[in-house]
Amino acid sequence: MDALVDALRKRVLSGEIEPGAPLPEQEISALYGVARPTVREALAALVHEGILRRERNRSAYVPVITAQDLDDLMLVRRPLEDLMAQRLAGRRVPAAEAALERMASKAAGPWSELVAEHMALHEALIEAVGSPRLERLYAVLAAETRLGLVRLRETYEDRDLLVAEHRALLDAIAAGDGRAAVAEHLSHSWGAA
Known part of the structure; x- marks a missing residue:
């Protein structure tokens, strides 16, 4: 079942399975050659992660994340990441630096891999604060953040730009200027993106 969960997650996060698609x-059983109970369990796992949604008597589907959803997500992420930047001012976070290097090495690869490293970078920064409550609050937003990043793959046709933005963010935090960098980083206007 884990292999099926991974395969479906990659297809959703790469945008191969479009938002709204059932x-x-x-x-899925026929496509992957697995029994329907295995498919049911895999879909339930992805619903639990927030990658898919399921309503009574309907197939699971990929939720549609709108520009308004992204704006609202950033509204909630800003104070959490601002707190992170305050607490980490003047520090380097080796796990975040490692995620950035992996992100840079995957810039030409599948978008889903870039999304995974992007999330690893932000999660490493949050974890470095050392607050279990902050980690739990941030984790609640993780699935929507991942889905929002799927929507942004067209915005970042030049993926090196995404890597450069995150390098600037880590450098600003290390220099003690992270709060302004976080505000800038999370202030995009998504428009039709």
Whole structure:
């Protein structure tokens, strides 16, 4: 089942399975050659992660994240990441630096891999604060953040730009200027993106 969960997650986070698209159990079972109970468990795991949604008597589906959803997500992330930047001012976070290097090495690869490293970078920064409550609050936003990043793959056609933005963010935090950098980093206007 884990292999199926990973395969479906990668397809959703790469944008291969479009937002709003249903994932009928029977089709997935036939496509991957697995039994329907295995498909049901895999879909339930992805619903639990927030990558998919399921309503009564309907197939699981990829939620549509709108520009308004992204704006609201940034509204909630800003204070959490501002707190992180305050607490980490003047420090380097080796786990975040490592995630950035992996992100740079995957810039030409599948978007889903870049999304995974982007999330690893931000999660490493949050974890470095050392607050279990901050980690839990941030984790609640993780699935929507991942789905929002799927929406942004067209915005970052030059993926090196995404890497450069995160390098600037880490450098600003290390220099003690992280709060302004976080505000800038999370202030995009998504428009039709």
